[in-house]
Amino acid sequence: MRTAHGKSLVLAAALAALGACTATDGSLHQLDAPGGGPDEFSIMPQRPLQLPATTALPPPTPGGRNRADIAPLSDAVVAMNGNPGAAVAGGVPARDAALVAAVSQGGVTADIRQVVANEDAAFRGRASYLQAFNLFGSDLYYRAYRSQALDAYAELERFRAAGITVPTAPPAGN
Numbered sequence: 001m002r003t004a005h006g007k008s009l010v011l012a013a014a015l016a017a018l019g020a021c022t023a024t025d026g027s028l029h030q031l032d033a034p035g036g037g038p039d040e041f042s043i044m045p046q047r048p049l050q051l052p053a054t055t056a057l058p059p060p061t062p063g064g065r066n067r068a069d070i071a072p073l074s075d076a077v078v079a080m081n082g083n084p085g086a087a088v089a090g091g092v093p094a095r096d097a098a099l100v101a102a103v104s105q106g107g108v109t110a111d112i113r114q115v116v117a118n119e120d121a122a123f124r125g126r127a128s129y130l131q132a133f134n135l136f137g138s139d140l141y142y143r144a145y146r147s148q149a150l151d152a153y154a155e156l157e158r159f160r161a162a163g164i165t166v167p168t169a170p171p172a173g174n
Helices: 002-020 072-079 094-103 112-133 152-161
Strands: none
Touching: none
């Protein structure tokens, strides 16, 4: 009788240890949103579908315009109540030159994307020490980046209080 209970206890401990060691891909990313916050992609204007004159595929035009979204950047600017004529192709508008000069005073890092990627990998490496205490296999992305997260609804209210027009958002908690 004693050995049966001992075997059961060892088996239960082994299963618990095996469950705690479940392999993951090592990613801290969780692809779904943590709540029903505002959707950043809701500004994309939708045009009604139209049947073209012919159903033959057109030849590809690398670098050419997309037939479905002829001017996607201008459409996005219009959707956010902006002036599409103010957009400057391929550079910084003259009116923003002073702003760019001011923010560039400390120098410009040409490989900023790689620098940020390396810093983020180091940060995630430090945050992965939390993984040792992850008993239920939950994703640690939000726990690791909690100090850098914005409260979407607090920002929404802050912009509204400042008189900035903001898109509607679902009620908090949905």
